[in-house]
Amino acid sequence: STLRTFLWHTFIHASMNSSMFSERSALASWDPFLAFVDHWEEKTKSFRSDGDLCFGQPQEKPLAALTETMGRVIGAPQDSDTFAYRVKIAEVQEAIVRNLQQSRGLTVDAEDVFTTNGALSALTLTMTILANPGEAAVLVSPIYFVYRQQLELMGIEPVVVPTTQDFDLDVAAIRRAITDSTRFILINSPNNPSGKIYSMETLQKLTDMLNEVNEGRPDRPIFVISDEAYNRIVFDGIDFHSITEIYPYTIMIYTWAKTLLCPGERFGYIALPHIMPREVRTRLRDIITRCQIAGWSKPNNTTALTYMHAERDGMRTDLTVLQRRRDKLHLCLTAQGWTVFKPSGTFYMLVEVDKTMFLSAEDFVDALAAERVLVMPGFIMEIKDHVRMSLTANDAMVDFAIKAFAKLRKKEAPAA
Amino acid sequence: STLRTFLWHTFIHASMNSSMFSERSALASWDPFLAFVDHWEEKTKSFRSDGDLCFGQPQEKPLAALTETMGRVIGAPQDSDTFAYRVKIAEVQEAIVRNLQQSRGLTVDAEDVFTTNGALSALTLTMTILANPGEAAVLVSPIYFVYRQQLELMGIEPVVVPTTQDFDLDVAAIRRAITDSTRFILINSPNNPSGKIYSMETLQKLTDMLNEVNEGRPDRPIFVISDEAYNRIVFDGIDFHSITEIYPYTIMIYTWAKTLLCPGERFGYIALPHIMPREVRTRLRDIITRCQIAGWSKPNNTTALTYMHAERDGMRTDLTVLQRRRDKLHLCLTAQGWTVFKPSGTFYMLVEVDKTMFLSAEDFVDALAAERVLVMPGFIMEIKDHVRMSLTANDAMVDFAIKAFAKLRKKEAPAA
Numbered sequence: 077s078t079l080r081t082f083l084w085h086t087f088i089h090a091s092m093n094s095s096m097f098s099e100r101s102a103l104a105s106w107d108p109f110l111a112f113v114d115h116w117e118e119k120t121k122s123f124r125s126d127g128d129l130c131f132g133q134p135q136e137k138p139l140a141a142l143t144e145t146m147g148r149v150i151g152a153p154q155d156s157d158t159f160a161y162r163v164k165i166a167e168v169q170e171a172i173v174r175n176l177q178q179s180r181g182l183t184v185d186a187e188d189v190f191t192t193n194g195a196l197s198a199l200t201l202t203m204t205i206l207a208n209p210g211e212a213a214v215l216v217s218p219i220y221f222v223y224r225q226q227l228e229l230m231g232i233e234p235v236v237v238p239t240t241q242d243f244d245l246d247v248a249a250i251r252r253a254i255t256d257s258t259r260f261i262l263i264n265s266p267n268n269p270s271g272k273i274y275s276m277e278t279l280q281k282l283t284d285m286l287n288e289v290n291e292g293r294p295d296r297p298i299f300v301i302s303d304e305a306y307n308r309i310v311f312d313g314i315d316f317h318s319i320t321e322i323y324p325y326t327i328m329i330y331t332w333a334k335t336l337l338c339p340g341e342r343f344g345y346i347a348l349p350h351i352m353p354r355e356v357r358t359r360l361r362d363i364i365t366r367c368q369i370a371g372w373s374k375p376n377n378t379t380a381l382t383y384m385h386a387e388r389d390g391m392r393t394d395l396t397v398l399q400r401r402r403d404k405l406h407l408c409l410t411a412q413g414w415t416v417f418k419p420s421g422t423f424y425m426l427v428e429v430d431k432t433m434f435l436s437a438e439d440f441v442d443a444l445a446a447e448r449v450l451v452m453p454g455f456i457m458e459i460k461d462h463v464r465m466s467l468t469a470n471d472a473m474v475d476f477a478i479k480a481f482a483k484l485r486k487k488e489a490p491a492a
Numbered sequence: 493s494t495l496r497t498f499l500w501h502t503f504i505h506a507s508m509n510s511s512m513f514s515e516r517s518a519l520a521s522w523d524p525f526l527a528f529v530d531h532w533e534e535k536t537k538s539f540r541s542d543g544d545l546c547f548g549q550p551q552e553k554p555l556a557a558l559t560e561t562m563g564r565v566i567g568a569p570q571d572s573d574t575f576a577y578r579v580k581i582a583e584v585q586e587a588i589v590r591n592l593q594q595s596r597g598l599t600v601d602a603e604d605v606f607t608t609n610g611a612l613s614a615l616t617l618t619m620t621i622l623a624n625p626g627e628a629a630v631l632v633s634p635i636y637f638v639y640r641q642q643l644e645l646m647g648i649e650p651v652v653v654p655t656t657q658d659f660d661l662d663v664a665a666i667r668r669a670i671t672d673s674t675r676f677i678l679i680n681s682p683n684n685p686s687g688k689i690y691s692m693e694t695l696q697k698l699t700d701m702l703n704e705v706n707e708g709r710p711d712r713p714i715f716v717i718s719d720e721a722y723n724r725i726v727f728d729g730i731d732f733h734s735i736t737e738i739y740p741y742t743i744m745i746y747t748w749a750k751t752l753l754c755p756g757e758r759f760g761y762i763a764l765p766h767i768m769p770r771e772v773r774t775r776l777r778d779i780i781t782r783c784q785i786a787g788w789s790k791p792n793n794t795t796a797l798t799y800m801h802a803e804r805d806g807m808r809t810d811l812t813v814l815q816r817r818r819d820k821l822h823l824c825l826t827a828q829g830w831t832v833f834k835p836s837g838t839f840y841m842l843v844e845v846d847k848t849m850f851l852s853a854e855d856f857v858d859a860l861a862a863e864r865v866l867v868m869p870g871f872i873m874e875i876k877d878h879v880r881m882s883l884t885a886n887d888a889m890v891d892f893a894i895k896a897f898a899k900l901r902k903k904e905a906p907a908a
Contacts, residue, residue: 095712096711096772097622099624100620101620101779101783110781110785113579131577134576135572137571137574138570138572138574143566143567143574147563147567150562150566156551156552156554159554159752159756160755161549193758193790194790196788197790200786200788205517207514209625211514222786222787226786229783229788231647295512296512338575339576339577340577340793341575341794342791342792356512359512363513363517365526366526367645369638370616370641370642371611371615371616376795379795
């Protein structure tokens with residue numbers, strides 16, 4: 077496969093470490109995601125607009141409400157504080173706290189909310205606070221594609237535990253992966269790429285298991301980092317809940333990039349639930365604030381104020397549009413004979429590789445690309461035999477893709 | 493002294509490390525700067541507006557041109573790319589490259605410019621790329637107050653070398669501080685807090701010394717990180733130049749926070765000079781891009797576009813105002829008998845503690861605070877017997893401060 081050859085080549089290139097830079101940067105710099113992007117850049121310039129279901133990028137104009145709010149914040153009366161350095165802006169934290177309480181019944185103190193320059197740098201900051209170099213973190217595969225790089229940059233060892241066949245947490249397998257050097261578990265629900273939302277029943281099992289493990293190490297409880305980037309991109313009117321509500325050592329990470337379909341604007345937060353012991357929160361407040369003063373993941377004032385209004389207004393991308401695309405893709409591709417996992421949330425859907433037709437996900441990706449449709453091969457997310465499609469494609473792209481999938485069926489189906 | 497007692501107390505508190513979090517976060521979390529801020533928060537709420545010469549905060553309304561440009565960027569016609577994730581925005585990089593060429597004759601390739609979420613996170617990113625945990629970096633004191641925390645968070649050992657009596661680089665002392673584990677030297681010119689701009693003659697000496705050292709370690713040259721946050725805040729019509737122009741292993745860091753007096757908005761860049769060997773730049777491009785994809789120091793699209801216009805328009809805070817304040821403070825305080833170091837750039841001026849009047853800088857700070865004037869004690873910047881004043885105070889505050897300094901002279905001068 078063209079894709080496989082290309083990736084192997086870039087891997088060899090990146091592995092030629094230079095002693096000129098730190099080992100951690102070399103470790104983190106073979107990024108299969110970026111290698112894949114490089115591949116597409118070259119290959120797909122000419123047909124980007126036909127069937128791009130690859131990335132979670134907006135394919136339509138931005139939310140008018142978002143740009144209007146930005147304009148309003150910039151246009152508001154200004155004083156010497158407008159662009160002054162501010163450690164925190166209390167009214168922004170309060171808007172976030174109110175939203176968590178009202179939408180999910182989740183109690184968080186305003187002082188335990190830290191607004192950040194997006195979710196990813198908030199994640200790296202949190203990882204760095206929780207684990208020493210050489211210690212370990214448990215990830216659950218399929219994994220979001222930059223987690224591994226983030227951990228490696230910070231010298232933390234990623235231990236990857238696969239989910240069950242239907243993408244649920246395998247609590248027993250997670251238990252087996254925990255060692256004395258494990259400092260935290262990183263979970264992502266709603267999950268990118270599977271779209272799975274872990275049930276509270278499963279999360280209670282995880283909580284019970286962790287509470288039991290913690291009894292044997294009272295000074296070093298295992299933390300959970302709950303990446304909730306997609307917690308407002310949920311379908312079928314589901315009430316979203318997460319482990320943040322039940323496990324006291326959870327650190328929640330959020331970004332508006334998905335809710336408002338604006339990944340090029342960076343704003344998110346770290347939140348510590350009220351059920352976390354007070355002395356732990358006090359210490360974390362101190363550490364996170366000091367890391368932010370040292371420049372880590374500090375958002376613009378104007379960005380913070382913009383999203384405060386978004387929060388108060390309950391601003392959100394139109395979920396009915398995403399749900400309609402999900403339903404159409406699921407219905408049509410299933411009817412064509414593909415095995416598709418129907419997501420409960422997120423922008424994504426996983427399609428299984430039909431092994432009677434293709435040797436690997438890379439071959440499947442190449443075959444779709446030949447029909448001018450872009451999807452992401454599973455290896456980037458450390459899952460075999462699947463490709464990921466994004467629902468942020470516009471309706472025309474979705475229709476184009478459905479036809480392309482149908483063509484593959486006709487063209488490549490083995491003779492009966 | 494009240495201030496000294498308070499700081500000692502907070503130090504003891506921060507040193508009580510908890511095994512719950514990583515050692516690096518504990519190491520980095522006693523931050524004398526923040527301890528000092530906490531002290532002032534309590535103490536000075538009531539007289540913040542009288543004589544606040546403490547921080548480099550704007551004390552007047554923002555630049556109208558900046559907010560107008562922000563409004564223009566938000567109000568521009570929008571398409572699906574407006575808020576999409578963009579690895580780079582070529583026209584922003586080109587505006588930066590043009591400015592460096594025109595203002596300083598510094599040649600940088602557009603691909604070697606990386607826009608960032610401010611200068612501080614760009615600095616941490618650069619440090620992480622250059623040094624492994626346990627390796628060392630040379631700092632020059634007085635130091636900018638978060639450098640030490642940044643290095644400690646990344647496990648890099650800070651080795652601090654004092655400047656000469658007139659705040660110039662002591663190249664021989666820097667040479668003696670370099671060991672096999674030294675990976676980079678961090679310099680800051682124009683310097684916060686001294687306001688010193690290192691001469692090209694001194695920087696050539698540093699360059700020659702480093703080139704000589706590098707001959708003995710050809711695979712691991714010593715890098716220089718050139719923090720040039722204040723490179724457009726220069727007085728007396730000086731043409732600013734830096735080591736970025738002559739030492740090939742220099743990584744330049746810039747932020748608009750000073751130029752546009754907007755520290756609450758975060759936008760800066762990393763630039764690699766064209767004189768850096770091409771293969772080193774190629775590798776760094778790759779590493780920095782991948783770190784940014786992993787979420788490190790990624791700016792908003794709209795922020796990048798705003799500062800692109802600022803760059804094209806040559807937008808800058810009014811230097812004549814800052815220079816007038818510098819001259820007035822320097823003239824009046826010198827006339828009163830204080831020893832003041834006259835800065836060539838930056839927002840700051842150092843005043844020496846008169847040891848016939850005060851035991852320490854902390855006592856001097858306390859005495860000024862009793863007159864409702866806030867300045868920063870030197871220990872935060874690892875310099876003894878000095879306090880720092882900021883020229884971002886407004887004119888009324890400067891006048892208020894001049895009177896307060898005069899009162900101290902009258903009150904506390906020893907009988908002749």
